[in-house]
Structure formats: structure tokens, C-alpha cells
Amino acid sequence: MAAGNREGTGAMDTHEQGYFTEENSAEVVISRMDKCEDARLKEIMAVMIRHLHAAIKEIEPTQDEWMAAIQFLTKTGHMCDDWRQEFILLSDTLGVSMLVDAINSRRPTGASENTVLGPFHVDGAPVLPMGANICLDGKGEPMLVHGCILDGKGSPLAGVSIDVWQANDEGFYDVQQKGIQPEFNLRGKFTTGVDGRYWFKGVKPRFYPIPDDGPVGQLMKRLGRHPFRPAHLHYIVTKDGYDPLTTHIFDPDDPYIHSDAVFGVKESLMAGFEPVDDPVRQAEHGFEGRYFDVEHDFVLIPAVD
Numbered sequence: 001m002a003a004g005n006r007e008g009t010g011a012m013d014t015h016e017q018g019y020f021t022e023e024n025s026a027e028v029v030i031s032r033m034d035k036c037e038d039a040r041l042k043e044i045m046a047v048m049i050r051h052l053h054a055a056i057k058e059i060e061p062t063q064d065e066w067m068a069a070i071q072f073l074t075k076t077g078h079m080c081d082d083w084r085q086e087f088i089l090l091s092d093t094l095g096v097s098m099l100v101d102a103i104n105s106r107r108p109t110g111a112s113e114n115t116v117l118g119p120f121h122v123d124g125a126p127v128l129p130m131g132a133n134i135c136l137d138g139k140g141e142p143m144l145v146h147g148c149i150l151d152g153k154g155s156p157l158a159g160v161s162i163d164v165w166q167a168n169d170e171g172f173y174d175v176q177q178k179g180i181q182p183e184f185n186l187r188g189k190f191t192t193g194v195d196g197r198y199w200f201k202g203v204k205p206r207f208y209p210i211p212d213d214g215p216v217g218q219l220m221k222r223l224g225r226h227p228f229r230p231a232h233l234h235y236i237v238t239k240d241g242y243d244p245l246t247t248h249i250f251d252p253d254d255p256y257i258h259s260d261a262v263f264g265v266k267e268s269l270m271a272g273f274e275p276v277d278d279p280v281r282q283a284e285h286g287f288e289g290r291y292f293d294v295e296h297d298f299v300l301i302p303a304v305d
Helices: 002-009 025-031 039-059 063-078 086-093 096-104 215-222 279-284
Strands: 142-150 161-166 187-191 197-203 232-238 245-250 273-276 291-295
Touching (some): 063 086, 063 215, 086 096, 086 215, 187 197
Antiparallel strands (some): 232 245
């Protein structure tokens, strides 16, 4: 009995900083991690706890409001499966995905900028000869996409792998319309030659909504936000010895170009979609009528060890 009393009233360990109060809440919680052996985890959790407690003190939520927040996170978790990640969607729509990407892909002025990968990239896209048409079903307005891959000094880069994919003219990717679109429709991989140039044919993409039938979509509606992404093409551009580039190019005339639901638009990634009605140019590039010409260069920088 006496031993039990001594154990209960002994001096505080270094990880015990007194009793929890509104004023010292974050410090008390953080102190309990003093014995954590993972220094990075300890640092991350301390920052998260400080900011979370500061937010709670500023907001002063009611019990009902806090329960609503917990229920929202619970519903978000229930919406996740092997095909859908509602928490990533939440991260995207709050701008967190783009912020993490920006922090991890800081580059000097002049280098091409990253943007989000998106959920529709798939492995195993066909390797195609330069100039191939990635549209397999012939639907949509034809488009020629071309440009050059350069190094930071403006010299062309050979042997660059370019993985491209896009939505169709209705705003759907092939994986969203299995049995409707052919497999690997509007996807392909190309490799640059000594001139660093790339070119391929596709179809003019269309804006489309992110999935908005779950708790994240419901939150966006309550916030007065739309779920649309402006029309774009995806790229992963890689070469040994260079920093890999995951990016888009965007249609600057798209109605949602200034309000991308996931904050992925950057001014440097806009490319003109020029309609070409000249029969000579149409014949030169193998088109039977009007097509859209899209030109955009990419600049890679050496990888940092």
C-alpha cells in the first residue's frame, strides 16, 4: 500500500509536464513524446500538435461541431478503397498536395515546374514511335502536340522518356470507361532523338469534375466551390541524371483555368491550343480537316544527389 502511494506521488519524469490545462495543452501533450526514439516522427508530431491545438483555441468549436468534424473524417475513410482515395482528394482540394509537391520539387528559374500526378496514371502504356496517334477510337477534335526537351542551357536532350496521357473530349480517362474506350486510349510513351523534339497526335481534351459524390464533394458544395479541373494533358518526363518532371500543360482559354479544384495550374504550364484551318498545314501533318496545334517545350535540370 505504501509503495503504491510513493509510486503515485513521486517526482515527475522529464516527459511529464504537469496536468493538462487549456493554456498548456500543447506543451503537455508534446512532453509525453519525450521518450520517442524516432526523431523525425517526434518533430512532425510536435508541429502538428502545436498547430492543431492553436487552431482549436482560435476556433473554439462546440461539442457538436467537433463531432461533425470527426464524422466527416470517418465518412472520408469509409469512402476509400483500392480504386478511390478520398483522403488524397481531400488533400488535393485543400491545396496540400500541391504544397507538398512544390516543397519537394523546388527548381531554379527557367526549369519546368511540377504539378500533381493525378489519380489516372497507369503503368504499362505502349511505347510508340514518335508522331504516333494516341487516340485509338478516333473520337474528338484532332490535335498535334509538339515541342522540345531542353537542358538548363537550352541544348536539346536526346534519350528522354515522355509518358503522356489525357482525358477524351468528354472529360473521361480510359480507366473510367472500361468497355467504352479502348484500353490505353489516349496514352503513350515516346523517346526523343538527338534533336530533343517530341510530337504526337491526340484529341483536344475537355475540363472534367473530380469525384464529388462523397464527403469531400459535399464539403466543397457547402464552401461554394465547383469540382472542375481545366482541360490539360499529363506528362512524366525522365532522363538518367536529370530531375524527373511530373507535370501538365493547360488550355489557357478553358473556363476553369483560374479556379482549378486541385490548384494544379501554373502560368508557365499554359500552352496555346491553336485551331489550324490551313489545308497545306493539315496535309503536311496528315489531317483531313481542322486540327489544334499545341506547342510546349520542357526544361530539365540535373538531379541533385
